Amino acid sequence: MDLSARISAHFRDAIALFEQSQDVLPAPTAAAVDACFHTLTNNGKILACGNGGSAADAQHFVAELVGRFERERLPLAAIALNTDTSILTAVGNDFGYDRVFSQQVNALGQPGDVLLAISTSGNSTNVIQAIEAAQSREMHVIALTGKGGGQIGAMLAETDVHLCVPHDRTLRIQEVHILLLHAICDGIDAQLLGDM
Numbered sequence: 001m002d003l004s005a006r007i008s009a010h011f012r013d014a015i016a017l018f019e020q021s022q023d024v025l026p027a028p029t030a031a032a033v034d035a036c037f038h039t040l041t042n043n044g045k046i047l048a049c050g051n052g053g054s055a056a057d058a059q060h061f062v063a064e065l066v067g068r069f070e071r072e073r074l075p076l077a078a079i080a081l082n083t084d085t086s087i088l089t090a091v092g093n094d095f096g097y098d099r100v101f102s103q104q105v106n107a108l109g110q111p112g113d114v115l116l117a118i119s120t121s122g123n124s125t126n127v128i129q130a131i132e133a134a135q136s137r138e139m140h141v142i143a144l145t146g147k148g149g150g151q152i153g154a155m156l157a158e159t160d161v162h163l164c165v166p167h168d169r170t171l172r173i174q175e176v177h178i179l180l181l182h183a184i185c186d187g188i189d190a191q192l193l194g195d196m
Ligand SMILES: O=C(CO)[C@@H](O)[C@H](O)[C@H](O)[C@H](O)COP(=O)(O)O
Pocket: 051, 052, 053, 054, 118, 119, 120, 121, 122, 123, 124, 127, 170, 171, 174
Protein backbone atom coordinates (compact mmCIF):
# COMPACT_ATOMS: atom_id res chain seq x y z
CA MET A 1 0.00 0.00 0.00
CA ASP A 2 1.33 3.41 -0.95
CA LEU A 3 0.37 5.50 2.07
CA SER A 4 1.67 8.74 0.59
CA ALA A 5 -0.55 8.24 -2.45
CA ARG A 6 -3.59 7.64 -0.18
CA ILE A 7 -2.83 10.79 1.76
CA SER A 8 -2.35 12.79 -1.45
CA ALA A 9 -5.74 11.53 -2.60
CA HIS A 10 -7.30 12.97 0.59
CA PHE A 11 -5.81 16.37 -0.25
CA ARG A 12 -7.00 16.13 -3.87
CA ASP A 13 -10.56 15.17 -2.89
CA ALA A 14 -10.71 17.85 -0.19
CA ILE A 15 -9.46 20.57 -2.54
CA ALA A 16 -12.06 19.60 -5.17
CA LEU A 17 -14.84 19.65 -2.57
CA PHE A 18 -13.72 22.99 -1.12
CA GLU A 19 -13.87 24.45 -4.64
CA GLN A 20 -17.35 23.00 -5.29
CA SER A 21 -18.54 24.21 -1.89
CA GLN A 22 -17.25 27.70 -2.61
CA ASP A 23 -19.72 27.85 -5.53
CA VAL A 24 -22.80 27.01 -3.46
CA LEU A 25 -22.28 27.68 0.26
CA PRO A 26 -21.28 31.37 0.72
CA ALA A 27 -24.87 32.70 0.31
CA PRO A 28 -26.56 30.36 2.84
CA THR A 29 -23.60 30.78 5.20
CA ALA A 30 -24.09 34.57 5.09
CA ALA A 31 -27.76 33.94 5.99
CA ALA A 32 -26.55 31.83 8.94
CA VAL A 33 -24.32 34.71 10.10
CA ASP A 34 -27.27 37.13 9.88
CA ALA A 35 -29.49 34.78 11.91
CA CYS A 36 -26.83 34.32 14.62
CA PHE A 37 -26.01 38.04 14.76
CA HIS A 38 -29.68 39.01 15.00
CA THR A 39 -30.29 36.48 17.80
CA LEU A 40 -27.17 37.35 19.79
CA THR A 41 -27.85 41.10 19.63
CA ASN A 42 -31.47 40.63 20.72
CA ASN A 43 -30.80 38.80 23.99
CA GLY A 44 -31.08 35.40 22.33
CA LYS A 45 -28.74 32.44 22.45
CA ILE A 46 -27.42 29.68 20.21
CA LEU A 47 -27.91 26.00 21.07
CA ALA A 48 -25.67 23.64 19.08
CA CYS A 49 -25.71 19.85 18.79
CA GLY A 50 -24.40 16.89 16.82
CA ASN A 51 -23.11 13.32 17.25
CA GLY A 52 -19.53 12.02 17.15
CA GLY A 53 -17.28 14.33 15.13
CA SER A 54 -20.21 16.74 14.81
CA ALA A 55 -20.48 16.85 18.62
CA ALA A 56 -16.86 17.98 18.65
CA ASP A 57 -17.70 20.59 15.98
CA ALA A 58 -20.69 21.88 18.00
CA GLN A 59 -18.60 22.36 21.14
CA HIS A 60 -15.69 23.82 19.17
CA PHE A 61 -18.06 26.43 17.67
CA VAL A 62 -19.60 27.24 21.07
CA ALA A 63 -16.17 27.64 22.68
CA GLU A 64 -15.27 30.24 20.06
CA LEU A 65 -18.45 32.21 20.77
CA VAL A 66 -18.27 32.04 24.57
CA GLY A 67 -14.49 32.45 24.73
CA ARG A 68 -13.10 34.15 21.68
CA PHE A 69 -12.44 33.56 18.00
CA GLU A 70 -9.61 35.75 16.67
CA ARG A 71 -10.29 39.02 18.46
CA GLU A 72 -11.25 40.04 22.00
CA ARG A 73 -14.93 40.85 22.44
CA LEU A 74 -17.79 40.29 24.87
CA PRO A 75 -18.68 36.64 25.48
CA LEU A 76 -21.58 35.49 23.28
CA ALA A 77 -24.46 33.31 24.51
CA ALA A 78 -24.08 29.76 23.21
CA ILE A 79 -24.45 26.26 24.68
CA ALA A 80 -23.42 22.86 23.26
CA LEU A 81 -26.12 20.27 24.00
CA ASN A 82 -23.74 17.31 23.63
CA THR A 83 -21.36 18.08 26.51
CA ASP A 84 -23.20 17.46 29.78
CA THR A 85 -22.71 13.74 30.53
CA SER A 86 -25.24 13.78 33.37
CA ILE A 87 -27.99 15.13 31.10
CA LEU A 88 -26.98 12.83 28.23
CA THR A 89 -26.94 9.70 30.42
CA ALA A 90 -30.08 10.57 32.40
CA VAL A 91 -32.20 11.50 29.39
CA GLY A 92 -30.68 8.70 27.29
CA ASN A 93 -31.25 6.15 30.04
CA ASP A 94 -34.73 7.27 31.08
CA PHE A 95 -36.30 8.37 27.77
CA GLY A 96 -33.96 7.11 25.03
CA TYR A 97 -31.03 8.53 23.08
CA ASP A 98 -33.36 10.03 20.48
CA ARG A 99 -34.49 12.59 23.07
CA VAL A 100 -31.10 13.74 24.44
CA PHE A 101 -31.09 17.00 22.45
CA SER A 102 -34.82 17.77 22.14
CA GLN A 103 -35.24 17.55 25.93
CA GLN A 104 -32.63 20.32 26.30
CA VAL A 105 -34.15 22.41 23.50
CA ASN A 106 -37.48 22.20 25.33
CA ALA A 107 -35.78 23.15 28.62
CA LEU A 108 -33.69 26.06 27.31
CA GLY A 109 -35.00 27.22 23.93
CA GLN A 110 -36.92 30.50 23.65
CA PRO A 111 -38.57 32.04 20.58
CA GLY A 112 -35.89 33.77 18.52
CA ASP A 113 -33.04 31.57 19.76
CA VAL A 114 -30.98 29.66 17.19
CA LEU A 115 -30.60 25.88 17.04
CA LEU A 116 -27.43 25.01 15.10
CA ALA A 117 -27.90 21.33 14.21
CA ILE A 118 -25.10 19.29 12.65
CA SER A 119 -25.58 15.92 10.93
CA THR A 120 -23.52 14.78 7.96
CA SER A 121 -26.24 12.29 6.89
CA GLY A 122 -29.15 14.54 7.79
CA ASN A 123 -30.70 11.44 9.35
CA SER A 124 -29.69 11.29 13.03
CA THR A 125 -32.93 10.94 14.97
CA ASN A 126 -31.81 12.92 18.03
CA VAL A 127 -30.84 15.87 15.78
CA ILE A 128 -34.15 15.57 13.87
CA GLN A 129 -36.09 15.66 17.16
CA ALA A 130 -34.08 18.70 18.30
CA ILE A 131 -35.09 20.50 15.09
CA GLU A 132 -38.75 19.54 15.60
CA ALA A 133 -38.59 20.94 19.15
CA ALA A 134 -36.90 24.15 17.94
CA GLN A 135 -39.48 24.66 15.19
CA SER A 136 -42.33 24.22 17.65
CA ARG A 137 -40.69 26.79 19.96
CA GLU A 138 -40.34 29.37 17.15
CA MET A 139 -36.56 29.22 17.12
CA HIS A 140 -34.43 29.73 13.99
CA VAL A 141 -32.79 26.54 12.71
CA ILE A 142 -29.41 26.44 11.00
CA ALA A 143 -28.73 22.89 9.76
CA LEU A 144 -25.30 21.70 8.58
CA THR A 145 -25.68 18.50 6.59
CA GLY A 146 -24.31 16.59 3.59
CA LYS A 147 -25.37 13.58 1.48
CA GLY A 148 -28.24 15.54 -0.07
CA GLY A 149 -29.57 16.71 3.31
CA GLY A 150 -31.46 13.51 4.24
CA GLN A 151 -34.61 13.83 6.37
CA ILE A 152 -33.38 17.11 7.84
CA GLY A 153 -33.24 18.73 4.41
CA ALA A 154 -36.87 17.74 3.85
CA MET A 155 -38.17 19.07 7.19
CA LEU A 156 -36.63 22.55 7.18
CA ALA A 157 -38.90 25.58 6.85
CA GLU A 158 -38.39 28.40 4.30
CA THR A 159 -37.07 30.60 7.11
CA ASP A 160 -34.52 28.00 8.27
CA VAL A 161 -30.98 27.94 6.87
CA HIS A 162 -29.58 24.79 5.23
CA LEU A 163 -25.84 24.39 4.67
CA CYS A 164 -25.68 21.13 2.72
CA VAL A 165 -22.18 20.04 1.70
CA PRO A 166 -22.28 18.50 -1.80
CA HIS A 167 -20.53 15.20 -0.92
CA ASP A 168 -21.35 11.68 0.28
CA ARG A 169 -18.43 10.89 2.60
CA THR A 170 -18.77 11.85 6.27
CA LEU A 171 -15.13 12.82 6.72
CA ARG A 172 -15.13 15.23 3.73
CA ILE A 173 -18.44 16.75 4.85
CA GLN A 174 -17.05 17.33 8.35
CA GLU A 175 -13.99 19.06 6.90
CA VAL A 176 -16.22 21.58 5.14
CA HIS A 177 -18.49 21.92 8.21
CA ILE A 178 -15.60 23.14 10.34
CA LEU A 179 -14.70 25.73 7.70
CA LEU A 180 -18.33 26.89 7.66
CA LEU A 181 -18.42 27.18 11.46
CA HIS A 182 -15.23 29.24 11.42
CA ALA A 183 -16.71 31.41 8.65
CA ILE A 184 -19.81 31.97 10.80
CA CYS A 185 -17.64 32.99 13.80
CA ASP A 186 -15.66 35.31 11.55
CA GLY A 187 -18.85 36.82 10.10
CA ILE A 188 -20.35 37.43 13.56
CA ASP A 189 -17.13 39.11 14.71
CA ALA A 190 -16.99 41.23 11.54
CA GLN A 191 -20.57 42.40 12.19
CA LEU A 192 -19.80 43.14 15.84
CA LEU A 193 -16.33 44.63 15.52
CA GLY A 194 -15.96 45.67 11.87
CA ASP A 195 -13.68 44.22 9.20
CA MET A 196 -10.16 43.33 10.25
O1 LIG B 1 -16.50 11.68 13.04
C1 LIG B 1 -17.00 10.67 12.61
C2 LIG B 1 -16.64 10.17 11.27
O2 LIG B 1 -15.74 11.03 10.63
C3 LIG B 1 -18.03 9.89 13.40
O3 LIG B 1 -17.76 10.00 14.79
C4 LIG B 1 -19.45 10.39 13.09
O4 LIG B 1 -19.55 11.74 13.52
C5 LIG B 1 -20.51 9.53 13.81
O5 LIG B 1 -20.55 8.28 13.18
C6 LIG B 1 -21.91 10.15 13.83
O6 LIG B 1 -22.77 9.36 14.63
C7 LIG B 1 -22.53 10.35 12.44
O7 LIG B 1 -23.78 11.02 12.57
P1 LIG B 1 -24.34 12.00 11.46
O8 LIG B 1 -23.25 12.93 11.03
O9 LIG B 1 -24.83 11.15 10.33
O10 LIG B 1 -25.49 12.73 12.14
